[in-house]
Amino acid sequence: MEQLKPLLGLLLFFLVLPFRPEAQSTLHLIFSIDQYNEDISKGCEIDDANLSTTLELLAEDAGMQVRKHSYGFNQQEAYQFFQDFTCSPDDVVVFFYSGHGFRSEDDNVAWPLMYYCVENSQPSAGDGLKSCGVPLDWVHHMLIQKGPRMSLTIGNSCNNVPGDEAANERAKGLKKQKQEDQDGEKNMQNMALLTQFKGHIIASGASPGQFAYTNDEDGSYFVNELTNVLLEGLLFADNPTSWASMLKKTRDEVQKEKPDQRPQFLIVADNKKMYSEGSNNYVDKASYEELGLDVPEVDDEYYDSLELDDFDEDDYAEEWEMEFDQHGMEEQALENLPYILLNSIYLDDNNVSSDELNRMYQYYLNRMDDSGYDQETAKMMFEFAREDLGSELFQEFLQDAIQEFKEYLDEDTKSAVLSAIETSADYSDAESLQNFIEGLRS
Structure with a gap:
């Protein structure tokens, strides 16, 4: 079954008053x-x-x-x-x-x-x-x-x-x-x-x-x-x-x-x-x-x-088409980012503590809010990754997430994510975690 591509822009409400021209058609x-x-x-x-x-x-x-x-x-x-x-x-x-x-x-x-x-x-x-x-x-x-x-x-x-x-x-x-x-x-x-x-x-x-x-x-x-x-x-x-x-x-x-x-x-x-x-x-x-x-x-x-x-x-508007494609790639990387975040806090000691999970969960929600995304769908993306943790499906999505992270996110975003990984893990100096972080940097 092919999956429908997300309906990215369906707005449920506006948070500011819109511009109003004098005459209305x-x-x-x-x-x-x-x-x-x-x-x-x-x-x-x-x-x-x-x-x-x-x-x-x-x-x-x-x-x-x-x-x-x-x-x-x-x-x-x-x-x-x-x-x-x-x-x-x-x-x-x-x-x-x-x-x-x-x-x-x-x-x-x-x-x-x-x-x-x-x-x-x-x-x-x-x-x-x-x-x-x-x-x-x-x-x-x-x-x-x-x-x-x-x-x-x-x-x-x-x-x-x-x-x-x-x-x-x-x-x-x-x-x-x-x-x-x-x-x-x-x-x-x-x-x-x-x-x-x-x-x-x-x-x-x-x-x-x-x-x-x-x-x-x-x-x-x-x-x-x-x-x-x-x-x-x-x-x-x-x-x-x-x-x-x-x-x-x-x-x-x-x-x-x-x-x-x-x-x-x-x-x-x-x-x-x-x-x-x-x-x-x-x-x-x-x-x-x-x-x-x-x-x-x-x-x-x-x-x-x-x-x-x-x-x-x-x-045609070539620059807009390129912008549209770029936004789509960035969004795909953000959707799969929880796989990287969860893998990181698992690698430090082959376990995910409740404190680690809560820290990483809040980081992801705040990151999505800052990037202009609805909190409910961000919660859903994180939950999908959490449910997949430990499965073969998790590893498949993780490989996609790593590639998208490297190719589609800007340097400031990548740096912020890596910093969050180190501050959220219980054992940030664990060799396995540091090797994973270095792999994301390369």
């Missing part, structure tokens, strides 16, 4: 979540909570009002909702679908069809597309026609993967939290991607012929990575980023965990359309009539007139 959240098909409903509901929480918190920090919308899990209700939907010219609209997706064989459509049928009421074979399918790209086109400043259409067509609760808990990892001494304005340069960006984006959790994997404990790989990237890019970043870079990193992070799942995206901006997999690989939609779909008409004249182009180097 509205962030419309239109979420369509499959709560009915039991094989995926729990994972889809987790996606709903993760993404909605993230977007609401970002909107708060950007000074945007939030308006939530919903409609029944039904093809015709979906069509009617978008036909009736209205927004203002400076608004941002986010549509998110989490549920089953499907396609007809050889339909030459890049984007999935959302599946609006529930179990025990599914149509007979061959009728599913006609009576249950809503094209994701139809929503994308309809939102553009409604005239918001920006729209983001996201489809995550789930395929359930059985969960290992203990493994998934371990994989959740550390959560970042906003620090009390942050002034609330540091990252407003990237908030402009919400407050000023003009354009329209469509993204799906997988490419044609693939599944977007999810499980009941943690939701989907795609949404976990997307929320992580959005928070890292819009809230925590020191360097400016772009939508192209954030969506690219989302895709790349998903592929690290699930090589057979490749998210895709298309950005409409500056009078052109740019596709993540290259313009030569983009298969424009077949007519809905060819697919046997009775879809409400959308005026696509403007959309069809736009040039299909490739992304340029200038569309």
Whole structure:
């Protein structure tokens, strides 16, 4: 069972008052979540909570009002909702679908069809597309026609993967939290991607012929990575980023965990359309009539007139991407640091006393707090290592932790950790402990 990469940036609350611009635009959240098909409903509901929480918190920090919308899990209700939907010219609209997706064989459509049928009421074979399918790209086109400043259409067509609760808990990892001494304005340069960006984006959790994997404990790989990237890019970043870079990193992070799942995206901006997999690989939609779909008409004249182009180097933010990768490596080292700490206080006398354990535990929690991480998830990381102590699994994680310690942590952090090891051990001059410390220094 592959582990989900931790949802690093899911903030539970803000500790400072956010910056407020004078005029507020509205962030419309239109979420369509499959709560009915039991094989995926729990994972889809987790996606709903993760993404909605993230977007609401970002909107708060950007000074945007939030308006939530919903409609029944039904093809015709979906069509009617978008036909009736209205927004203002400076608004941002986010549509998110989490549920089953499907396609007809050889339909030459890049984007999935959302599946609006529930179990025990599914149509007979061959009728599913006609009576249950809503094209994701139809929503994308309809939102553009409604005239918001920006729209983001996201489809995550789930395929359930059985969960290992203990493994998934371990994989959740550390959560970042906003620090009390942050002034609330540091990252407003990237908030402009919400407050000023003009354009329209469509993204799906997988490419044609693939599944977007999810499980009941943690939701989907795609949404976990997307929320992580959005928070890292819009809230925590020191360097400016772009939508192209954030969506690219989302895709790349998903592929690290699930090589057979490749998210895709298309950005409409500056009078052109740019596709993540290259313009030569983009298969424009077949007519809905060819697919046997009775879809409400959308005026696509403007959309069809736009040039299909490739992304340029200038569309990506290379420095931010490097920063994102570096933060990920540092975080991995901090997650596994308890293996080094516990091994150290065991080596001095082949025993871990309660005093040693308490000293090292408090050091780790303080270190994580100083680095901006949530205390509860830090406690969880330490407990995992303590439970593994003395096992083969402990030794496996220890070897990873040593390598990450040497490669990913800065010299000041490494020096502080080594100092804490010597002050926390009952017998700091023990030869075995000193040899271990020297190995960490080398």
